[in-house]
Amino acid sequence: MNTHLHVTAWVLAFILFFVTLVLHKQGKDKAAKIVQMILRLDYLIILISGGLLIKNYFNGSPMMVEAIIKGLAGIWVIAAMEMTLGKTKDGDSATAGWIQLVIAFAITIALGFFRLPGGFM
Template structure:
Protein backbone atom coordinates (compact mmCIF):
# COMPACT_ATOMS: atom_id res chain seq x y z
CA UNK A 1 0.00 0.00 0.00
CA UNK A 2 1.18 3.47 -0.81
CA UNK A 3 1.52 6.38 1.57
CA UNK A 4 -1.56 7.96 -0.01
CA UNK A 5 -3.59 4.81 0.67
CA UNK A 6 -2.53 4.95 4.32
CA UNK A 7 -3.51 8.63 4.48
CA UNK A 8 -6.91 7.84 2.97
CA UNK A 9 -7.66 4.96 5.34
CA UNK A 10 -6.44 6.93 8.37
CA UNK A 11 -8.53 9.96 7.39
CA UNK A 12 -11.64 7.75 7.07
CA UNK A 13 -10.94 6.14 10.45
CA UNK A 14 -10.61 9.57 12.02
CA UNK A 15 -13.82 10.70 10.29
CA UNK A 16 -15.84 7.86 11.79
CA UNK A 17 -14.42 8.52 15.25
CA UNK A 18 -15.23 12.24 14.98
CA UNK A 19 -18.70 11.45 13.61
CA UNK A 20 -19.42 9.13 16.56
CA UNK A 21 -18.13 11.71 19.05
CA UNK A 22 -20.30 14.42 17.50
CA UNK A 23 -23.40 12.21 17.69
CA UNK A 24 -22.71 11.25 21.30
CA UNK A 25 -22.03 14.84 22.37
CA UNK A 26 -25.25 16.03 20.74
CA UNK A 27 -27.29 13.28 22.40
CA UNK A 28 -25.76 14.27 25.74
CA UNK A 29 -26.99 17.82 25.20
CA UNK A 30 -23.60 19.38 24.56
CA UNK A 31 -24.45 21.11 21.27
CA UNK A 32 -21.47 23.51 21.31
CA UNK A 33 -18.88 20.74 21.66
CA UNK A 34 -20.72 18.70 19.05
CA UNK A 35 -20.52 21.63 16.61
CA UNK A 36 -16.78 22.02 17.23
CA UNK A 37 -16.18 18.33 16.57
CA UNK A 38 -18.31 18.55 13.43
CA UNK A 39 -16.16 21.43 12.15
CA UNK A 40 -13.02 19.35 12.72
CA UNK A 41 -14.77 16.50 10.89
CA UNK A 42 -15.38 18.81 7.94
CA UNK A 43 -11.65 19.59 7.80
CA UNK A 44 -11.00 15.86 7.77
CA UNK A 45 -13.30 15.56 4.75
CA UNK A 46 -10.76 17.68 2.84
CA UNK A 47 -8.05 15.10 3.54
CA UNK A 48 -10.40 12.33 2.46
CA UNK A 49 -11.32 14.10 -0.78
CA UNK A 50 -7.70 14.94 -1.58
CA UNK A 51 -6.34 11.45 -0.94
CA UNK A 52 -9.33 9.77 -2.60
CA UNK A 53 -9.02 11.98 -5.66
CA UNK A 54 -5.35 11.08 -5.92
CA UNK A 55 -6.16 7.38 -5.64
CA UNK A 56 -8.79 7.64 -8.40
CA UNK A 57 -6.34 9.59 -10.57
CA UNK A 58 -4.01 6.58 -10.44
CA UNK A 59 -6.70 4.48 -12.15
CA UNK A 60 -6.89 6.81 -15.15
CA UNK A 61 -3.60 5.46 -16.48
CA UNK A 62 -4.98 2.47 -18.44
CA UNK A 63 -6.65 0.55 -15.62
CA UNK A 64 -9.32 -2.06 -16.37
CA UNK A 65 -11.04 -1.21 -13.08
CA UNK A 66 -11.57 2.49 -13.76
CA UNK A 67 -15.37 2.13 -13.65
CA UNK A 68 -15.26 0.47 -10.24
CA UNK A 69 -12.90 3.15 -8.96
CA UNK A 70 -15.29 5.88 -10.08
CA UNK A 71 -18.25 4.11 -8.44
CA UNK A 72 -16.20 3.73 -5.26
CA UNK A 73 -15.36 7.43 -5.33
CA UNK A 74 -19.01 8.38 -5.78
CA UNK A 75 -20.01 6.02 -2.96
CA UNK A 76 -17.35 7.64 -0.75
CA UNK A 77 -18.84 11.07 -1.45
CA UNK A 78 -22.24 9.56 -0.65
CA UNK A 79 -20.86 8.40 2.74
CA UNK A 80 -19.74 11.96 3.50
CA UNK A 81 -23.13 13.34 2.44
CA UNK A 82 -24.97 10.76 4.57
CA UNK A 83 -22.83 11.62 7.60
CA UNK A 84 -23.59 15.32 7.15
CA UNK A 85 -27.28 14.66 6.57
CA UNK A 86 -27.52 12.50 9.67
CA UNK A 87 -25.83 15.13 11.84
CA UNK A 88 -27.98 17.91 10.40
CA UNK A 89 -31.22 16.00 11.02
CA UNK A 90 -30.06 15.08 14.51
CA UNK A 91 -29.41 18.73 15.36
CA UNK A 92 -32.80 19.80 13.98
CA UNK A 93 -34.59 17.11 15.99
CA UNK A 94 -35.86 15.33 12.86
CA UNK A 95 -35.88 11.54 12.37
CA UNK A 96 -32.45 10.26 11.32
CA UNK A 97 -33.41 6.76 10.14
CA UNK A 98 -33.00 7.58 6.43
CA UNK A 99 -29.55 9.07 7.06
CA UNK A 100 -28.38 6.00 8.95
CA UNK A 101 -29.72 3.66 6.24
CA UNK A 102 -27.97 5.64 3.51
CA UNK A 103 -24.77 5.74 5.54
CA UNK A 104 -24.73 1.96 5.97
CA UNK A 105 -25.50 1.24 2.29
CA UNK A 106 -22.91 3.71 0.98
CA UNK A 107 -20.32 2.50 3.48
CA UNK A 108 -20.83 -1.14 2.47
CA UNK A 109 -20.42 -0.29 -1.23
CA UNK A 110 -17.30 1.73 -0.47
CA UNK A 111 -15.71 -0.94 1.73
CA UNK A 112 -16.48 -3.81 -0.64
CA UNK A 113 -15.03 -1.96 -3.62
CA UNK A 114 -12.13 -0.40 -1.72
CA UNK A 115 -10.89 -3.42 0.18
CA UNK A 116 -12.27 -6.33 -1.82
CA UNK A 117 -12.27 -5.45 -5.52
CA UNK A 118 -9.81 -2.66 -6.23
CA UNK A 119 -6.04 -3.05 -6.05
CA UNK A 120 -4.38 -1.17 -3.20
CA UNK A 121 -6.83 -2.40 -0.59
CA UNK A 122 -6.16 -5.04 2.03
CA UNK A 123 -7.24 -8.03 -0.06
Protein backbone atom coordinates (compact mmCIF):
# COMPACT_ATOMS: atom_id res chain seq x y z
CA MET A 1 0.00 0.00 0.00
CA ASN A 2 2.78 2.43 0.91
CA THR A 3 4.53 1.79 -2.40
CA HIS A 4 1.45 2.77 -4.39
CA LEU A 5 0.98 5.92 -2.30
CA HIS A 6 4.63 6.81 -2.72
CA VAL A 7 4.70 6.34 -6.50
CA THR A 8 1.39 8.17 -6.93
CA ALA A 9 2.68 11.08 -4.85
CA TRP A 10 5.83 11.28 -7.02
CA VAL A 11 3.81 11.27 -10.24
CA LEU A 12 1.61 14.03 -8.82
CA ALA A 13 4.73 15.95 -7.75
CA PHE A 14 6.18 15.92 -11.26
CA ILE A 15 2.87 17.02 -12.75
CA LEU A 16 2.65 19.90 -10.24
CA PHE A 17 6.32 20.73 -10.85
CA PHE A 18 5.81 21.13 -14.60
CA VAL A 19 2.55 23.05 -14.13
CA THR A 20 4.38 25.45 -11.80
CA LEU A 21 7.19 25.86 -14.33
CA VAL A 22 4.73 26.66 -17.12
CA LEU A 23 2.88 29.16 -14.94
CA HIS A 24 6.16 30.91 -14.04
CA LYS A 25 7.13 31.05 -17.73
CA GLN A 26 3.74 32.60 -18.55
CA GLY A 27 4.21 35.23 -15.85
CA LYS A 28 1.30 33.96 -13.74
CA ASP A 29 3.16 34.22 -10.47
CA LYS A 30 0.14 34.08 -8.14
CA ALA A 31 -1.17 30.86 -9.73
CA ALA A 32 2.36 29.43 -9.76
CA LYS A 33 2.74 30.18 -6.05
CA ILE A 34 -0.53 28.39 -5.25
CA VAL A 35 0.44 25.30 -7.26
CA GLN A 36 3.91 25.32 -5.69
CA MET A 37 2.36 25.35 -2.20
CA ILE A 38 0.27 22.31 -3.17
CA LEU A 39 3.47 20.71 -4.49
CA ARG A 40 5.13 21.32 -1.13
CA LEU A 41 2.25 19.56 0.64
CA ASP A 42 2.77 16.66 -1.75
CA TYR A 43 6.43 16.59 -0.68
CA LEU A 44 5.22 15.80 2.84
CA ILE A 45 3.28 12.78 1.56
CA ILE A 46 6.37 11.68 -0.37
CA LEU A 47 8.63 12.03 2.67
CA ILE A 48 6.24 10.21 5.01
CA SER A 49 5.50 7.33 2.62
CA GLY A 50 9.19 7.08 1.68
CA GLY A 51 10.19 7.01 5.33
CA LEU A 52 7.73 4.19 5.96
CA LEU A 53 9.17 2.26 3.02
CA ILE A 54 12.76 2.73 4.23
CA LYS A 55 11.75 1.65 7.75
CA ASN A 56 11.06 -1.83 6.34
CA TYR A 57 14.80 -2.24 5.62
CA PHE A 58 15.95 -1.59 9.20
CA ASN A 59 15.71 -5.25 10.16
CA GLY A 60 19.20 -6.29 9.19
CA SER A 61 18.37 -6.41 5.50
CA PRO A 62 21.41 -6.46 3.20
CA MET A 63 19.62 -3.80 1.11
CA MET A 64 19.47 -1.30 3.98
CA VAL A 65 22.36 0.84 2.68
CA GLU A 66 20.86 0.99 -0.80
CA ALA A 67 17.48 1.95 0.67
CA ILE A 68 19.09 4.78 2.62
CA ILE A 69 20.95 5.99 -0.49
CA LYS A 70 17.68 5.87 -2.43
CA GLY A 71 16.00 7.92 0.28
CA LEU A 72 18.78 10.52 0.21
CA ALA A 73 18.61 10.66 -3.60
CA GLY A 74 14.84 11.19 -3.31
CA ILE A 75 15.41 14.13 -0.96
CA TRP A 76 17.97 15.41 -3.49
CA VAL A 77 15.27 15.24 -6.20
CA ILE A 78 12.98 17.40 -4.07
CA ALA A 79 15.79 19.90 -3.42
CA ALA A 80 16.66 20.04 -7.13
CA MET A 81 13.01 20.61 -8.02
CA GLU A 82 12.81 23.49 -5.55
CA MET A 83 16.08 24.97 -6.82
CA THR A 84 14.91 24.75 -10.43
CA LEU A 85 11.61 26.43 -9.60
CA GLY A 86 13.34 29.16 -7.61
CA LYS A 87 15.83 29.94 -10.36
CA THR A 88 13.08 29.92 -13.00
CA LYS A 89 10.94 32.24 -10.89
CA ASP A 90 13.85 34.67 -10.48
CA GLY A 91 14.63 34.54 -14.21
CA ASP A 92 18.09 33.06 -13.58
CA SER A 93 19.64 30.09 -15.35
CA ALA A 94 18.27 26.85 -13.92
CA THR A 95 20.77 24.59 -15.71
CA ALA A 96 22.44 23.42 -12.49
CA GLY A 97 19.04 22.53 -11.03
CA TRP A 98 18.06 20.57 -14.12
CA ILE A 99 21.34 18.65 -14.16
CA GLN A 100 21.00 17.75 -10.48
CA LEU A 101 17.36 16.80 -10.99
CA VAL A 102 18.21 14.40 -13.81
CA ILE A 103 21.11 12.78 -11.91
CA ALA A 104 19.19 12.42 -8.64
CA PHE A 105 16.09 11.14 -10.43
CA ALA A 106 18.15 8.54 -12.34
CA ILE A 107 19.71 7.27 -9.08
CA THR A 108 16.31 7.15 -7.38
CA ILE A 109 14.64 5.27 -10.24
CA ALA A 110 17.56 2.85 -10.65
CA LEU A 111 17.53 1.92 -6.98
CA GLY A 112 13.77 2.04 -6.46
CA PHE A 113 12.63 0.09 -9.48
CA PHE A 114 15.60 -2.08 -10.45
CA ARG A 115 17.58 -2.83 -7.28
CA LEU A 116 15.31 -2.80 -4.24
CA PRO A 117 12.56 -5.39 -3.71
CA GLY A 118 9.12 -4.21 -4.79
CA GLY A 119 10.35 -2.69 -8.06
CA PHE A 120 10.28 -4.13 -11.57
CA MET A 121 13.11 -6.62 -11.09
